[in-house]
Amino acid sequence: MNYTLAQYYNDSGIKLDMDFAKQVSMKFEPDPHQKTGLNRAIVETKFGLYDECDTGKTCVMQAFAMFYAKLGHPVVGVMLPVLIPQFRESLYETFIGAEKHINVQMYNVSPKKREKMRQQWKDEGLPDILLLSYQMFAKEFRYLKEAGFKVYFADEADMMCNPETLANKAMKEVTADADTPCLPVTGTPNRKELLDCYGLISLTNTAAYQSKGHFERLHVEYFKDPNSKQKVILEYNNKDLLHRNLYAKARRVTKESIGRQEKPRVQIVPVELSPAHLSLYRKLLKERILEVDGEIVDGVTAQALRTIATRLVTTPENYIDSDKKIANHMVDAIDAIFMGADVEEQNKIILFAHYQSTVESLAKRYAHLNPSIMYGKNSSRHGKEKSKFIEDETSRILIANTISAGVGVDGFQKICSKEIFVEPQATPRNFIQAVERVNRRGQTKTCNISILSAQKTLYPARIDKMLERNAQIREVNKDKYSFLDELYGKS
Numbered sequence: 001m002n003y004t005l006a007q008y009y010n011d012s013g014i015k016l017d018m019d020f021a022k023q024v025s026m027k028f029e030p031d032p033h034q035k036t037g038l039n040r041a042i043v044e045t046k047f048g049l050y051d052e053c054d055t056g057k058t059c060v061m062q063a064f065a066m067f068y069a070k071l072g073h074p075v076v077g078v079m080l081p082v083l084i085p086q087f088r089e090s091l092y093e094t095f096i097g098a099e100k101h102i103n104v105q106m107y108n109v110s111p112k113k114r115e116k117m118r119q120q121w122k123d124e125g126l127p128d129i130l131l132l133s134y135q136m137f138a139k140e141f142r143y144l145k146e147a148g149f150k151v152y153f154a155d156e157a158d159m160m161c162n163p164e165t166l167a168n169k170a171m172k173e174v175t176a177d178a179d180t181p182c183l184p185v186t187g188t189p190n191r192k193e194l195l196d197c198y199g200l201i202s203l204t205n206t207a208a209y210q211s212k213g214h215f216e217r218l219h220v221e222y223f224k225d226p227n228s229k230q231k232v233i234l235e236y237n238n239k240d241l242l243h244r245n246l247y248a249k250a251r252r253v254t255k256e257s258i259g260r261q262e263k264p265r266v267q268i269v270p271v272e273l274s275p276a277h278l279s280l281y282r283k284l285l286k287e288r289i290l291e292v293d294g295e296i297v298d299g300v301t302a303q304a305l306r307t308i309a310t311r312l313v314t315t316p317e318n319y320i321d322s323d324k325k326i327a328n329h330m331v332d333a334i335d336a337i338f339m340g341a342d343v344e345e346q347n348k349i350i351l352f353a354h355y356q357s358t359v360e361s362l363a364k365r366y367a368h369l370n371p372s373i374m375y376g377k378n379s380s381r382h383g384k385e386k387s388k389f390i391e392d393e394t395s396r397i398l399i400a401n402t403i404s405a406g407v408g409v410d411g412f413q414k415i416c417s418k419e420i421f422v423e424p425q426a427t428p429r430n431f432i433q434a435v436e437r438v439n440r441r442g443q444t445k446t447c448n449i450s451i452l453s454a455q456k457t458l459y460p461a462r463i464d465k466m467l468e469r470n471a472q473i474r475e476v477n478k479d480k481y482s483f484l485d486e487l488y489g490k491s
Contacts, residue, residue: 002025002096003025003029004022004023004024005025005026005098007029008029009021009063009067011035012038012063013043014039014067018067020070021066023100024101025095026096027093027095027096030056030059031056033258034060037251037253045180046182046203046204046205046206047182047183047251048157048200048203048204048250048251049184049250050186050189050250050252051251051252052253052254053187053188053432053433053436054255055187055255055260057185057187058087058155059094061087061155062091065128065151066091068150068151069151070101073150073151074127074129074130074148075128075129075150075151075153076153077129077130077154078132078154078167079131079134080134080155083156084108084131084133085106087131088131092104104131105129105131107131107132107136108131108132108136121147126148126149134159134160135167137170138166138167141170141173141174142174144174151180152180152182153183153185154184154185156186157184157185157200158186158189158429160200161189161191161197161198161200162196163199165199171203172203175203184200184203184204186200187436188429188433189252190428190472190473190477192427193233194219194242195216195233197242197245197476198215201245204249204250208245208248218241219236219242220236220237221233221235221237236472239472243476246476254479254481256480262439262447263439263481264447266483266487267448267449267450268463269337269450270453271330271452271453271455272455273313273329273454273455273456276326277327280316280319281309281313281316284305284308284312290308290319292319306458309457310423313423313454313458315328315357316328330454334422337418341448343369347416347417348395348396348415349397349416349418350399350405350416350437351397351398351399351419351420352401352405352419352421352425353401354401354402355401355423356376356401359399359400359401363399369395371396371398372385372388372398373398374386375399376401382404386409389412390415398416402430402431405434407433410440412438413441416438417447418448419434419438419448421449421450421451421452422452424459424463426465426466426469428466432484435447435483451463463487467484467487470484
């Protein structure tokens with residue numbers, strides 16, 4: 001006999017009899033942690049589901065949404081645009097027969113289509129589940145509440161870590177009533193700094209802090225520059241209290257805690273720049289201005305200088321006159337990894353770069369490998385580029401930035417187990433999400449992750465910053481293991 005949604009509810013401790021659930025069979029029986037997750041998500045009106053990446057949170061969200069929808073409480077699901085069609089499709093694939101009982105609509109459409117949907121709702125009633133992006137939610141949240149939507153969940157909810165974002169303010173407003181369910185879901189509740197915890201705590205554990213200022217007084221020690229009046233975080237205090245407040249109305253399951261032991265091999269690859277390359281880099285730092293083919297490259301501000309310096313390390317050819325050449329040991333290092341992995345014949349590989357110009361330069365250099373490309377400029381083609389990398393045997397590499405090919409992208413683990421980070425990440429969340437594109441269920445090989453570190457440049461410091469932030473995040477989350485652990489002391 002097939003395992004049904006009704007059994008899932010019952011096994012999760014939700015004893016309410018729901019006839020429709022008996023008619024919906026499931027593609028698989030959820031794991032024990034997915035049952036306890038669903039129980040807490042429904043029992044606790046405000047609850048954060050912060051299980052590690054690739055532990056099956058989507059199944060919990062979908063069962064949560066259907067439960068409330070069939071009680072007569074229409075549900076709003078907020079997520080990244082790329083996840084919207086995937087969520088709807090996977091709901092009907094996982095919960096077989098649900099399409100006969102659950103009406104899921106996608107609201108990220110043109111204004112004319114939205115107006116048509118609104119009129120249809122007036123005539124026929126609200127959909128059971130409405131899916132939309134964070135940007136659309138920030139614009140439409142008041143209308144949605146007035147229209148009658150009563151339950152809210154958010155996938156990749158770290159998008160609301162900053163309480164000053166419109167999405168966080170909107171979610172706080174529509175779920176302000178104590179009896180309005182709110183379920184933020186993310187594998188990375190601490191996006192970059194421990195300061196990020198406040199945004200999610202303010203949605204789930206509303207009594208923990210009176211304000212962001214109260215949170216900062218308890219947990220953050222700042223240095224205030226008397227000249228610029230800028231604040232720099234020196235250290236965090238009362239981390240045990242922060243952990244208790246973050247997880248008082250939330251929970252976190254790690255892969256290790258449920259017996260999944262897949263751990264990628266992460267290595268830092270030191271690269272010595274060629275003398276001419278290093279000289280050009282130091283010239284930029286000293287003079288803050290370069291002239292290239294008669295055009296001025298201006299690195300006067302600190303932010304501009306960091307950006308140009310990072311790009312110059314990876315693509316020095318973009319910062320010299322077009323009639324000149326410069327030895328680029330960074331791409332030599334990539335070539336060496338390609339050769340060791342036999343990319344042309346045996347293994348596909350993913351290159352992650354931060355800047356668009358780097359993605360374009362790498363795509364040009366490795367055109368003979370028919371690269372698939374996913375970055376900001378071709379966002380409308382991400383689906384096609386993903387399919388190309390998975391299905392086209394001649395496309396040996398994917399070149400992407402961590403945002404475009406990070407959260408929500410699935411399927412790479414079936415054809416790839418190697419990644420190279422060409423430019424450093426200072427944000428643990430982006431790095432971890434990118435690694436999890438290959439280090440996930442369905443992977444049959446050990447994943448090998450290489451981080452290029454250009455010596456005597458800003459690269460090692462940015463890698464150190466990521467490791468430092470990750471250590472603080474791990475301390476607050478109480479995770480026993482992070483695949484970044486093996487890098488401590490080696491960078």
